[in-house]
Structures are given as C-alpha cells and as structure tokens.
Amino acid sequence: MSEENQVQYTEDSIRSLDWKEHIRMRPGMYIGKLGDGSAQDDGIYVLVKEVIDNCIDEHMMGYGKTIDVKITDHRVEVRDYGRGIPLGKVVDCVSKINTGGKYDSGAFQKSVGLNGVGTKAVNALSNYFKVQSYREGQTKVAEFKQGEIITDHKIGSSSGRNGTLVAFEPDGTIFKNFHFIPEYLNDLIWNYVFLNAGLTINFNGQKFHSENGLRDLLERKTDVENIRYPIIHLKGNDIELALTHSNQYGEEYYSFVNGQYTTQGGTHLAALREALVRTVRDFYKKDFDATDIRASVVAAIAVRVQEPVFESQTKTKLGSQNVAPDGPTMRTFVNDFLKTELDNYLHRNPPVADALLKRILQSERERKEIAGIKKLANDRAKKANLHNKKLRDCRVHFSDKSKERAEETMIFITEGDSASGSITKSRDVETQAVFSLRGKPLNCFNLTKKVVYENEEFNLLQHALNIEDGIEGLRYRKIIIATDADVDGMHIRLLLLTFFLQFFPDLVRHNHVYILDTPLFRVRNKKETIYCYSEEEKRAAIAKLGNKPEITRFKGLGEISPDEFGKFIGDEMRLEPIIIKKDTTIKQLLSFYMGKNTPERQDFIVDNLRIEKDLVEETAA
Structure with a gap:
C-alpha cells in the first residue's frame, strides 16, 4: 500500500467529545435502545422516567405529595412540588455531567437516579x-436545543409553589417516527403510585393514587375473581411483597428497586423465586418440585437498597448482591423475610394454605400427565432442528446478552412459502429469523398444554423460541406475526395469538409479541414512490404526487418484491404491539373471540360489519 493511501494516526486523530455530543453520538449507552415507542422499554419512555424519577426522589425525601404530568403526541411536561432545584445551579444540573444532589448519600440514601446523567441525557x-x-417566591428558567442553551433567563419573582417544571420534545432525528402508546404510559404512572403510597400523580387530567401499594398492583394485573386465594400482602423494613396463584400458565412477576421497575429482574427477583420454593417446602414439609410451586404464580416485590448497582444505565436489571454496603446479601434478606412473614401468614390463614397446596398438587399432576408425550415430542424436535425447514435462523440471539445486537433480534412468523421467501431474501441475517407456517395452525383455545407437544408445528415453534421452560431463554427480543391483511391472514393471526395467550402469556405481558404492519398501496410517479398503510395515507400520497400517479394495491406479502420488503422490515418497519388492557382478562378475551359462537359475539360482528360498498363510499368521500 502506498504511503499516500495510508490513514495517518497522529495527535490530530484523537478527538474529545463534549457531554452532549457524546450522548447524541452514543445514546444507547445512556438510555438503552432508541425505538419508535412500540416497545415498553424504548428510549422515549426512558426519557419520561428519568424526569419523573427526580420528582419521586423528592417525594421519598418528604417533599411534595403531588406530581403533574402532561404528555401529548410529541411533548412531555412534568411539574413537581418539592423543594425546587437551587436557583444558582439550575443550568448546571441539566447540562453538566456528574453534577447533582444525589452524591451525598445522606440526602438520597435510597434514591433511583444516582449517576447524575438522567436529565442531561433527556x-x-x-x-x-x-x-x-x-x-x-423566586424562579429561574433555562431553555435548550439538543443540549445547547438557547435562553438563560435571570432569576425573577414568582408566586408559583416550590418545585421544578421540566418540559421536553424528543428529537425526531434520533427517535424516528416516534409515538407514545397510552397503555405504556398508564402502566408507568400506575407503578409509581403503587410504589409510593400516598403519592398522587395527575396524568393528562386523570388522578392516579394508591393506598395499598403492591396489593393494588396485583389486583390490577389479575382477574381477582379467578385467583386461587386472596392476595397475600406482606410489608417489612425496605421490602414489600404481594403474592397469589392464578389458573394460567407461566410465572408472572413485577419487581422493583427503590421505586424503579426492573423489567429484567435481577438479584432480588432471583432471591424471591428461590425463597418462595424454600418457604413452601418447609411449611408443608414436602420436597415439591420447584416448577410445581411456582407454576401460575403472580407476584410483585419491591425492595429499598442503599447505593444500588444496576446492569445498565436504564436500570432494568439489579446487579447488587447486598442490600447495603455492609448489610446482608439480597438472597439472605429476601429469604429471611419470606421464611418469617410468609410462613406466619400461612399458619394464621389455613384456608389460604389449603388453596395453595391444591394449586401445587394440580400443577404436579399436569406435569406428570404430559411427561411421556413431552419426551417423545422433544426427541422429535431435536431431530427436526438439525434440518428444520420451517426456521431460517439468525446469527445473534436475544439470549446472548453479551452480544451487541441482542436487543435487535426478532423472528417473523409467516404463512406459506411466498411470504417467507420475500422476507428471507431481504432480512438482516444477523438479527432477523423467519419461521414459516404450513396452512392454518390449530385453534388451541381451552386445550391443555399437552397439545403443544402433540402438534408438531406448535412444538417446533416452541423450540425455535426456546420457551418450553419459561421465557428466560427466549431467543428473540421480538416475535412478529407477519400475515396477509386478508381474511385468512387475520384468522391465522388470531390463532397464533390464541396459542401465545393460552400457553405463554408472559411473552405478551413482557412486550415480546407484535403484528407487522405492511403497506396496502404503492403510489408513485417517475420521481417519487410512497408506500401507504391506509386509505387516508393513499389519499395524501395522491394529493402530493398529483397528475394521476400509478397506484398498486398489495393483496399479500408474497406480491411485495424482496427489494421493497427490505424497507418494511428495516428502519421503516411499523409494528403494532399486542397489549392486554387492564379491564380485560386473557380468559375473557379468548372466550369471546375463540370460544363457541355466542349471541354476544354474533351481535359484535353485526355491529362492526363493514361491507365493500361502505368502504368505497368512505374512500370517495
């Protein structure tokens, strides 16, 4: 290689970024993944949390019982009534890294935001x-654009109550096509009030308040009429627990540290799962299988920890081994609490102890009933996996937490070879896998888990996802149902959702299941092509391009060329998350849509039926 072509590595090659440049260039280091808001842990929700966390810390210190939050399509406003940032440090607190009030552990011993980065990243x-x-009686205002100060007002007089107001609009060049999903915001606000009894948050005109903490949380997350025994609610110093068993498959946990929802669990959740098994075995004096004890459990745990260590900046997984620097281990702390409090509760409440025992014995019977067929099915699946034509796998997996792109992994579940062919040719082989269905899957509503092993397609899908023993080993961050937008495609979508909700509801609760939104129309002229996902978008495209552009209607995914498809599963991908709403239980949902034809469902179909003539008239209008 000639000297002229060699890149010179000198002092001039070394560049120092200032704080805002570094955050904007490497946002993932500060707020996790970016995303468009379709996932609950996307960056725009982390921005909201970082601001509210500061208000919560003030409340925990005893200042301010109310927080006002207003969120519109692209703007967030948060106002607390704490002490307010010291006026001389307002600019520094939101624009200088390692500047904050939480480095004095005496003032914020069990705070959420300890790193002095949160609001600077926002x-x-x-x-x-x-x-x-x-x-x-005084106030100080400062305004910024992408971290650069644009107005720095002098301190003035004010009649406003003590506290802090923060307003921001996420940068659309970083969070492309972002949108806030109301259900995610509601869950976020509810978690704050469940963990801070007595706190009121006024969110977009609605009042959020809780008196019973984690018990209220479980009442909101479960169908109270169908749980096996009343919710057990236990509180101690720096720990709170709510627990029950339901009639559904899987284990369901909500874990928190210092008011922070740790969506990926951590040492406190591992300690709870272990301590529950140990306490139950000791109480009944029987060596039950751990999976039988935890099957169908629904639990929430909240702990307060001094100087918590999280495994990432976004604080979704607790790494602390100890409750305090010189305190007990998390494992000992949680185990001692359950050993005393849960054991006492079961002794004092024999009907609850009897109901819990019946649930464990039922799980034991169900496990033994399918043990034989499970072994045969797994042997079949292992042989199929050697040459599984249904699965075109990717190289990186969600379970490979150490790999850089693990959070980007996804699997598309498609119908037939034509659709899977287009996706397979245009996918990113590093992070995108494809699973191809053969025809319509079985309607598994009201069937037992035995059918997952008896049905070859379900068994292969379960193994492809690696969810047989729970979602801890899930191989893809997103499970995306990619079917045609016709009657058959919608039916397959429903059948797949029934499978996930019936047997693996944790996948839906933890925001892993999505529907791929693909364009219905292509509108183009010689200069520009616009893909449209609705009649409304089509009309806008026609108006923009004018002069009778060419309009193509896509009837199925197989009609979209691989080159085009690459856009719809790349940066421009549109996903609709599957969300279970508060007032809907899985049992009610599946009974209504997938059960026997009832008068209620017939009325629903008639009331919502829209014929082609109506749609044509709407389009013309």
Whole structure:
C-alpha cells in the first residue's frame, strides 16, 4: 500500500467529545435502545422516567405529595412540588455531567437516579428542553436545543409553589417516527403510585393514587375473581411483597428497586423465586418440585437498597448482591423475610394454605400427565432442528446478552412459502429469523398444554423460541406475526395469538409479541414512490404526487418484491404491539373471540360489519 493511501494516526486523530455530543453520538449507552415507542422499554419512555424519577426522589425525601404530568403526541411536561432545584445551579444540573444532589448519600440514601446523567441525557436528546425551578417566591428558567442553551433567563419573582417544571420534545432525528402508546404510559404512572403510597400523580387530567401499594398492583394485573386465594400482602423494613396463584400458565412477576421497575429482574427477583420454593417446602414439609410451586404464580416485590448497582444505565436489571454496603446479601434478606412473614401468614390463614397446596398438587399432576408425550415430542424436535425447514435462523440471539445486537433480534412468523421467501431474501441475517407456517395452525383455545407437544408445528415453534421452560431463554427480543391483511391472514393471526395467550402469556405481558404492519398501496410517479398503510395515507400520497400517479394495491406479502420488503422490515418497519388492557382478562378475551359462537359475539360482528360498498363510499368521500 502506498504511503499516500495510508490513514495517518497522529495527535490530530484523537478527538474529545463534549457531554452532549457524546450522548447524541452514543445514546444507547445512556438510555438503552432508541425505538419508535412500540416497545415498553424504548428510549422515549426512558426519557419520561428519568424526569419523573427526580420528582419521586423528592417525594421519598418528604417533599411534595403531588406530581403533574402532561404528555401529548410529541411533548412531555412534568411539574413537581418539592423543594425546587437551587436557583444558582439550575443550568448546571441539566447540562453538566456528574453534577447533582444525589452524591451525598445522606440526602438520597435510597434514591433511583444516582449517576447524575438522567436529565442531561433527556436534554441532549431533545429538540426542545426547558427547566424551571420555583423556590421561596423566586424562579429561574433555562431553555435548550439538543443540549445547547438557547435562553438563560435571570432569576425573577414568582408566586408559583416550590418545585421544578421540566418540559421536553424528543428529537425526531434520533427517535424516528416516534409515538407514545397510552397503555405504556398508564402502566408507568400506575407503578409509581403503587410504589409510593400516598403519592398522587395527575396524568393528562386523570388522578392516579394508591393506598395499598403492591396489593393494588396485583389486583390490577389479575382477574381477582379467578385467583386461587386472596392476595397475600406482606410489608417489612425496605421490602414489600404481594403474592397469589392464578389458573394460567407461566410465572408472572413485577419487581422493583427503590421505586424503579426492573423489567429484567435481577438479584432480588432471583432471591424471591428461590425463597418462595424454600418457604413452601418447609411449611408443608414436602420436597415439591420447584416448577410445581411456582407454576401460575403472580407476584410483585419491591425492595429499598442503599447505593444500588444496576446492569445498565436504564436500570432494568439489579446487579447488587447486598442490600447495603455492609448489610446482608439480597438472597439472605429476601429469604429471611419470606421464611418469617410468609410462613406466619400461612399458619394464621389455613384456608389460604389449603388453596395453595391444591394449586401445587394440580400443577404436579399436569406435569406428570404430559411427561411421556413431552419426551417423545422433544426427541422429535431435536431431530427436526438439525434440518428444520420451517426456521431460517439468525446469527445473534436475544439470549446472548453479551452480544451487541441482542436487543435487535426478532423472528417473523409467516404463512406459506411466498411470504417467507420475500422476507428471507431481504432480512438482516444477523438479527432477523423467519419461521414459516404450513396452512392454518390449530385453534388451541381451552386445550391443555399437552397439545403443544402433540402438534408438531406448535412444538417446533416452541423450540425455535426456546420457551418450553419459561421465557428466560427466549431467543428473540421480538416475535412478529407477519400475515396477509386478508381474511385468512387475520384468522391465522388470531390463532397464533390464541396459542401465545393460552400457553405463554408472559411473552405478551413482557412486550415480546407484535403484528407487522405492511403497506396496502404503492403510489408513485417517475420521481417519487410512497408506500401507504391506509386509505387516508393513499389519499395524501395522491394529493402530493398529483397528475394521476400509478397506484398498486398489495393483496399479500408474497406480491411485495424482496427489494421493497427490505424497507418494511428495516428502519421503516411499523409494528403494532399486542397489549392486554387492564379491564380485560386473557380468559375473557379468548372466550369471546375463540370460544363457541355466542349471541354476544354474533351481535359484535353485526355491529362492526363493514361491507365493500361502505368502504368505497368512505374512500370517495
């Protein structure tokens, strides 16, 4: 290689980034993944949390019982009534890394945001950011754009109550096509009030308040009429637990540290799962299988920890081994609490102890009933996996947590060879896998888990996802149902959702299941091509391009060329998350849509039926 072509590596090659440049260039280091808002842990929700966390810390210190939150399509406003940021440090607190009030552990011993980065990241990643502090009749305002200060007002007088106001608009060049999903925001706000009894959050005109903490959380997350025994609610110093068993498959947990929802669990959740098994075995004096004890459990645990260590900046998984620097291990702390409090509760409440025992024995019977067929099915699946034509796998997997792109992994479940062919040719082989269905899957509503092993297709899908023993080993971050937007495609979509909701509801609860939204129309002229996902978008495209553009209607995924398909599963991919709403239980949902034809369902179909003539008239209008 000639000297002229060699890249010179000199002092001039070394570049120092200032704080905002570094955050904008490497946002994942500060807020996890970016995303468009379709996933519950996407960056835009982390921005909201970082701001509210500061208000919660003030509340925990005894300042302010109310927080006002207003979120519109692209703007967030949060106002607390704590002490307010000291006026002389307002600008520094939101624009200087390692500046904050939480380095004095005496003031914020069990705080959520300890790293002094949170609001700075929000500031740097916002197209507009405003902070205003109110203290003792005075106020200070500063405004920023992408971390750069644009107005720095002098301290003035104010009649506002003490506290802090933060408003921001996420930067659309970083969070492309972002949108807030109301259900995710509601869950976020509810978790804050469940963990802070007595706190009121006014969110978009609705009042959120809880008196009973984690018991209220479980009542919201379960069908109270169908749980096996009343919710057990236990509280101690720096620990709170709510627990029951339901009639569904899987284990369901909600874990929190210092008010932070640890969606990926951590040492406190591992300690709970272990301590529950140990306590139950000791109480009944029988060596039950751990899976039988935990089957169908629904539990929430919250702990307060001094100087918590999380495994990432977004604080979704607790790594702390100890409750405090010189305190007991998390394992000992949680185990001692359950050993005393849960054991006492079961002794004092014999009907609950009897109901729990019946649930464990039922799980034991169900496990033994399918043991034989399970072994045969697994042997079949292992042989099929050697040359599984249904699965075109990717190289990186979600279970490979150490790999850089693990969070980007996804699997598309398609119908037939034509659709899977287009996706397979245009996918990213590093992170995108394809599983091809043969025809319509079985309607498994009201069937037992035995059918998962008896049905070859379900068994192969379960093995492809690696979810037989729970979702801890899940191989793909997103499970995407990619079917045609016709009657057959919709039916296959329903049958797959029934399979996941019936046997693996944790996948839906933890935001792993999505529907792929693909374009219905292509509108183009010689200069520009626009893909449209609705009649409304088609009309807008026609108006934009004018002069009678060429319009193509896509009837199925197989009609979209691989080159085009690459756009719809790449940066421009649109996904609809599957969300179970608060007032809907899985049993009710599946009974209504997949059960026997009832008068209620017939009425629903008649009331919502729309014929082609109506749609044509709407389009013309």
